[in-house]
Amino acid sequence: MSKLQILEFPDPRLRTVAKPVQTFDAALSQLIDDMFETMYEAPGIGLAATQVDVHKRIVVIDVSEDKSEPMVFINPDIEVLDGDPEEMQEGCLSVPGFYESVTRIPHVKIRAQDRNGESYEMEARGLLAVCLQHEVDHLNGKLYVDYLSNVKRTRIRKKLEKQHKMRA
Ligand code: QAP
Ligand code: CO
Numbered sequence: 001m002s003k004l005q006i007l008e009f010p011d012p013r014l015r016t017v018a019k020p021v022q023t024f025d026a027a028l029s030q031l032i033d034d035m036f037e038t039m040y041e042a043p044g045i046g047l048a049a050t051q052v053d054v055h056k057r058i059v060v061i062d063v064s065e066d067k068s069e070p071m072v073f074i075n076p077d078i079e080v081l082d083g084d085p086e087e088m089q090e091g092c093l094s095v096p097g098f099y100e101s102v103t104r105i106p107h108v109k110i111r112a113q114d115r116n117g118e119s120y121e122m123e124a125r126g127l128l129a130v131c132l133q134h135e136v137d138h139l140n141g142k143l144y145v146d147y148l149s150n151v152k153r154t155r156i157r158k159k160l161e162k163q164h165k166m167r168a
Contacts, residue, residue: 004038004052008164009095010157015141018048018055021074024117028058032072032115035060040067044093046131048138051094059135063127073112078136081123083107088130090144098156102147104133 007014021028031054039047039060049058059073083105091099106129111121124132134144145153 001033001037003041004034006038006042006047006051006093007053009092009143009145009160011094013053014050014094014138014143016050016055017141018050018057018139021056021058021113024074024113024115028074029115032058032060036062036070039093042093045127046135047093048135050138050141057139059132059139061128061131061135063131072115073110073132073135074114074117076110076112076132076136076139078132079109079111080105080133081107081109088127090130090134092134092144094138094143095145095156095160097159098145100144100148100152102130102144104130106130108132 031049035047035049035052035058038052039062045063046059046061049056057075059076061071061073062069085103086106087101087103088106089099090102107123107125108129109121109123110132111119113119137143145156
């Protein structure tokens, strides 16, 4: 297992639209394990392959308290169900150190494949539903900061760019 490097906003590679996974092999399984290791070490609750510069439709999530519920979503197809929009504080491993309120409908139906290519469906609510929408956005090149005001997004971008310069 190995920890992968996470791309940070405003890296243009985060804007890539990921391609469907067609081959379910040992290399895919290894990538999924590495994504879990990377997410758990951060620590985070969700990670899309886009964030580790792999432009395939793969998401890993674990919203449990004790890292006991790893979930894999390959080629996820999300349907936002009815319900009242709710505001929730979101963060992102690609936007480290910032948390902002985003409004979403916290009730979705998801169709995806597991690491063996087996199709499944599930309904999700609450944090899991929000996290799924956030991660599927990554696969489409979208970030939660896109939902913020230009002023807020620009402030976050400038602070991160400054940190990246200091690191270089
Ligand atoms: C997406 O995000 C999410 O800034 C997953 O310094 C988050 O795991 C969806 C993290 C909240 C819904 C609600 C962020 C770790 C982790 C940071 C994450 C940080 C360290 C973010
Ligand atoms: Co994110």
